[in-house]
Amino acid sequence: DQLKAKTAVEKIINDYPTSGQVAEAYFYLGEIYSGNIPVKIETDCGKALPMYVKAAENTEKKWVKEESNKGIERCKMKPLSDIAQNLIDMREYGLALPVYQKIADKHSGSESAQYAQMMLGICYDALGDLDKALKAYETCIKKYKPYKGDALFYYYAETLHKAGRYEEAGENYRKVIKDPASYAWAVKSAKEGLEQIKRDTDAKA
Numbered sequence: 001d002q003l004k005a006k007t008a009v010e011k012i013i014n015d016y017p018t019s020g021q022v023a024e025a026y027f028y029l030g031e032i033y034s035g036n037i038p039v040k041i042e043t044d045c046g047k048a049l050p051m052y053v054k055a056a057e058n059t060e061k062k063w064v065k066e067e068s069n070k071g072i073e074r075c076k077m078k079p080l081s082d083i084a085q086n087l088i089d090m091r092e093y094g095l096a097l098p099v100y101q102k103i104a105d106k107h108s109g110s111e112s113a114q115y116a117q118m119m120l121g122i123c124y125d126a127l128g129d130l131d132k133a134l135k136a137y138e139t140c141i142k143k144y145k146p147y148k149g150d151a152l153f154y155y156y157a158e159t160l161h162k163a164g165r166y167e168e169a170g171e172n173y174r175k176v177i178k179d180p181a182s183y184a185w186a187v188k189s190a191k192e193g194l195e196q197i198k199r200d201t202d203a204k205a
Contacts (some may be wrong), residue, residue: 023054076107078108084103161193
């Protein structure tokens with residue numbers, strides 16, 4: 001299991017500190033401590049951060065360096081991200097907005113900023129400001145590679161639907177349905193969205 005794997009990578013670091021696998025072992029520990037790999041231990045970015053740094057410093061593999069740098073970025077952002085998520089859980093969308101805006105602006109180009117940009121759209125939508133929500137989603141679509149190919153386009157379609165832009169909403173719902181990477185809940189909701197568009201259109205006919 002994952003805890004045995006944790007013990008195994010710690011053994012590589014302790015017993016074989018000069019091996020070619022040590023950087024990947026540090027990276028794996030960073031993933032565990034940061035919570036990016038689900039293991040039944042307390043998430044601690046204070047422990048994860050030095051693991052990612054050591055992984056990046058000790059590797060010649062491009063993917064290890066790139067993923068370690070992403071881990072470093074996530075750990076730096078975690079306090080702000082946690083605050084924003086707690087506010088979302090409390091439905092305090094107006095209070096979450098400036099936190100996500102700070103992440104999106106200060107760390108532009110990162111995965112954290114990409115997620116924050118999408119969350120800006122969700123917050124504005126929840127507050128009833130559909131124009132700003134659409135602008136936030138469109139900025140995310142233009143600036144970043146689609147976030148796992150599903151959630152962003154689903155939320156964008158949902159807001160387009162609310163704004164009465166049925167044709168564009170339908171196009172984006174269909175993107176979600178056709179994308180094999182889409183979450184099951186997003187596909188189900190997108191299909192329901194298309195059905196609702198048909199009902200809305202028929203009602204206006």
